[in-house]
Structures are given as structure tokens and as C-alpha cells.
Amino acid sequence: VEAVSGRGLHGDRYFLDRGTYSQSSRDVSREVSLIERETLDAVERDYGIPVGADEHRRNLTTAGVGLNRLVGARFRVGDAVCEGVELCEPCSYLERHLAREGIRDALVHRGGLRARIVSDGTIERGDAIAVVGDARDAARSRLDDA
Incomplete structure (x- = not known):
């Protein structure tokens, strides 16, 4: 997928201004959102x-x-x-959309990350995530915390 600065991921609902919160007055980037596979497994x-x-x-x-x-x-x-802009806390829309009671509570503080795209590029399945700049230890694996 093509990541486009100021827009998001080509073809995504927010790229097309059709996302649930596209018209929100809250000024937060919705260009790309990420969630951990480990979180989904834990839920x-x-x-x-x-x-x-x-x-x-x-x-x-x-x-x-x-x-x-x-x-x-x-x-x-x-x-x-x-x-990274902010944590992507779960909303009531997700719980209604999935019709799975408790999903919102299960994802509090681990619902993912909202990020803005600083530099355009292509993202492919299996690409690694690497911190850029001085914060090299920011992306330590959650397994390293144990």
C-alpha cells in the first residue's frame, strides 16, 4: 500500500474522507493506525x-x-x-460494529497507535518497524519487558 503524507494509506476510508471520524473537530492524525498481534491474541x-x-x-x-x-x-x-501521535483507544463504534460485548474494555490502553505519515513510501506485508533518530529503544519488543 502507498502511504501518503497528509492523507494516509491510499484507498483507506480516511484517505477518502469517509471514515467514522473524518469530519471530527478534534485535530488528530488518522493517517495510519496500528495494532499489535500480541494484543489480539491476549484479548x-x-x-x-x-x-x-x-x-x-x-x-x-x-x-x-x-x-x-x-x-x-x-x-x-x-x-x-x-x-506516533497518540494511543488509539477503542470506541463504542467498534463494540457495536463487532457485536462483541466487552471488546472495548479489553482494548483500553492497548487498542493500538495513531500515527501521521512524515515521508511517503510503500508498505508491504512483513516490513519491519524501526525507530528513526535517537529513540532507538522505543520499539523494544514487548517480550523484552518480561
Whole structure:
């Protein structure tokens, strides 16, 4: 997928200004959103709520990277450079959309990351995420915390 600065991922609902919050007065970047595969696994394990990669409404599913640590950090994914803007807390729309009671509570503070695209590029399945700049330890794997 092509990541376009100031727009988002080519073809995404926010790229096309058709996202649920496209007309929100809240000034926050919705150019790209990411969620950890480990979180989805934990939600199923701990809450009994399965969430498929095509259901969570984030753009990218990652593995081995603690996304919460990327708030305020620049990182490269594929050829694109992004900057973590804020945690992507779950909304009531997700719970209604999936019709799975408890999913919102299960994802509080681990619902992913919103990021803006700083530099255009192509993102492909399997691309690594690497922190750009001085914050080299920002993207330590969650497994390293144990």
C-alpha cells in the first residue's frame, strides 16, 4: 500500500474522507493506525473475544513491537516514515460494529497507535518497524519487558 503524507494509506476510508471520524473537530492524525498481534491474541486468551485481522479497524497489524512506546517517536515501516501521535483507544463504534460485548474494555490502553505519515513510501506485508533518530529503544519488543 502507498502511504501518503497528509492523507494516509491510499484507498483507506480516511484517505477518502469517509471514515467514522473524518469530519471530527478534534485535530488528530488518522493517517495510519496500528495494532499489535500480541494484543489480539491476549484479548482472545484473557477475555474469550476473538478479533480477526480484518475486524479490528486498524490499518496495520504488527508483531514484536511495543506500539505504546512509539507515541512521539518517528519510525520507518517499509519505505514510509511515520510519527506516533497518540494511543488509539477503542470506541463504542467498534463494540457495536463487532457485536462483541466487552471488546472495548479489553482494548483500553492497548487498542493500538495513531500515527501521521512524515515521508511517503510503500508498505508491504512483513516490513519491519524501526525507530528513526535517537529513540532507538522505543520499539523494544514487548517480550523484552518480561
